[in-house]
Amino acid sequence: MSPTTSLAPLPRFQTIAIFGKHMAGGTAQSLLQIAECLVTTGRRVLFESETVQNFSITGFESMSLREIGETADAAIIVGGDGTMLGIARQLAPFDVPLxxxxxxxxxxxxxxxxxxxxxxxxxxxxxxxVSEHRTLLDGVIMREGSIMNHTLALNDVVLSRGSGSGMIELHVEVDGNFMYNQRSDGLIVATPTGSTAYSLSAGGPILQPSVKGFAMVPIAPHALSNRPIVVPDSSEIMIEVMGGREANINFDMQSVARLQHNDRIIIRRSEHVVTFLHPQGWNYYDTLREKLHWNEYPSVEGRLK
Known part of the structure; x- marks a missing residue:
């Protein structure tokens, strides 16, 4: 059992919020099935107002996301990981289990x-x-000494070159210590949660969620000596855009901004965490085997080739 995972009995959750992914087939039926079942057990059911509008749901309380954060004991998200990312980041300040x-x-x-x-x-x-806590990134974009943007990321913060442009040049410091100057297609700073997302595709390591670290993964670096590195999650990472015709930044692939030369991005561990609730018997390695097909063995013929 990891330090961020609890197997102790949890309190009974009474007020439940429900979110659904728009345009996904069969979602409305699933949302109503969940809501009606919860009502029969005496629970209070809240629907997020955008979900109500998208699925024309009637007969249940509707609240804004902020109101849900202040009211709900837990939230059920029907959709995929992308849907979860956006909602988790917004509900993190309210500490609502998901x-x-x-x-x-x-x-x-x-x-x-x-x-x-x-x-x-x-x-x-x-x-x-099973209750599990996940770390968030706190990202700030600085331009000429002023804050241009400030947001959270559950997966990653990604600096990347614009489409059609050449490499970008970055100056990187960790805790005020110069790490490297880098020419590349970009740089990923990923949490353990995000280590199985874009970071993994770019050659980064998988971090078990209880690891107290962030992965810094170059995207197609010019120098092959620029390798992924894991730094403590207590670190402050500073990335300055030094060159390149066009550079972008995104947070969890959902919030994008255009960067200019000399813009600085300051990345720290957020004071907030996201709490996930999993079924009894859940463990992270089962998920890895399922998603990454680690339980599949090559045929004898395949191993001999």
Whole structure:
């Protein structure tokens, strides 16, 4: 059991918020099934106002995301990991535990399947669940001494070159110590949660969620000696844009800004965390095997080739 994971019995959750991914087939039916089942157990059900509008849901309380953060004991998100990312980042300041119901294949963050949804949710909301805390990044964009943007990221902060432009040049410091100057297509700063996202595709390491570190992963660096590195999550990372015709920054691939030369990006561990609730028996390595197909063995013929 990791330091960020709790197997102790949890309190029974009474006020439950429900979110759904728009334009996903079958979502409305799943949302109503969950809501109606929870009502029969005497729970108070809240729907996020945008979900109500998108699915024309009636007969239930509707609240803004902020109101839900101030009211709900837990939130159920029906969708995929992308849906979870946006909601988790916004609810993090309110410390509302999150349960992810995946409509397709198992997700890294949405691990309750539709076919077992109702019995699992009942058990989890009655306190039989694994509680896990995930670290967030706090990112600030500085321009000429002023804050241009300030936001959170659960997965990663990514600096990248614009489409059609050449490499960008970055100056990187950690805790005020010069690390390197880098020419590359970009740089990823990833949390353990984000280590299985873009960072993994760029050759970064997988960080088990309880690891207290951030991965810094160059994207197609000019110098092959620029390798991924893991720094303590207590670090302050400063990235300055030194050159290149066009550079962008995004937070969890959902919030994008255009950067200028000499812009500075300051990245720290956020004071907030995201709490995920998983079914009893859940563990991270099962998820890795499922998502990364580690349980599949090559054929004898394949191994001999």
């Amino acid at each position: 349960i992810g119901v995946n409509q397709g294949r198992l997700g890294f963050m949405t691990d309750v399947s539709l076919d077992r949804m109702m019995p699992m949710l009942q058990e989890m909301l009655n306190g039989s669940a």
